[in-house]
């Protein structure tokens with residue numbers, strides 16, 4: 001199995017995982033063939049990548065740390081919650097907590113150290129998918145930090161709720177990239193952490209940590225964040241974790257060219273460049289050590305021009321996976337722990 005850009009679909013590729021639409025409705029089932037004919041439809045729906053099986057990728061297993069059912073349920077619950085918020089109805093935090101419990105269970109039973117985060121987000125359900133992804137990432141970091149289950153629950157709940165304030169802003173502002181906003185729009189957009197906090201501050205069933213996360217997820221270590229411009233340790237550690245995960249998910253969801261999202265390694269490069277400046281250095285280190293820089297199933301190019309598919313991770317060395325080489329006569333791999341002169345120079 002591998003992950004392929006819609007642009008690069010070929011006739012012999014078979015869908016390897018069901019394709020879900022918004023709210024978890026199955027669009028295409030596993031095993032679907034003739035995928036090339038849906039190319040335009042996929043693009044219209046904001047689907048940029050697919051899991052496929054073909055001869056070149058046969059035998060490569062992609063394990064996602066969180067089950068697809070857990071993600072779908074998460075998206076559904078977040079969708080319902082946002083609807084209720086807009087209609088000024090009471091939100092039921094226990095449904096969110098059930099989702100967080102399922103994510104925690106999935107993470108705790110996961111045996112691998114380097115987590116392959118392979119959720120292929122569609123652009124149409126960005127807000128729902130984003131909430132679930134940030135929660136998964138934050139919980140991986142919280143788990144690596146040795147948080148108790150109770151602490152993980154607070155962290156995961158806050159991470160799911162972090163952008164709750166965006167649901168109350170005009171959609172045209174929310175969907176606009178920040179660099180294209182007028183200063184007035186930016187001001188409105190940047191009010192979302194406070195707005196989110198105010199929405200839940202009187203809810204007794206939302207814990208205090210989640211409230212801190214909602215209010216603090218856009219603050220930076222160096223005081224350049226918003227809304228309060230908090231510095232250093234003034235920001236609670238859980239909010240610092242969510243801040244990192246939020247930026248990572250945001251970056252890897254952004255299009256760097258039509259139909260191509262920012263690969264994980266570039267988002268990680270941004271995070272490490274800002275370690276100790278904007279972001280907590282210890283959290284960044286945990287992040288880089290636990291989330292795959294080059295996920296299994298992704299395409300990579302090596303410095304000597306060879307290209308291949310990541311076949312598996314080498315534990316403790318997220319930059320040096322085992323790569324199954326393409327365009328060679330027989331099955332051949334480059335194990336980057338053995339070929340120390342080889343480095344990955346590009347990935348998608």
Ligand SMILES: [Fe+2]
Pocket residue numbers: 162163192217218
């Ligand atoms: Fe936000």
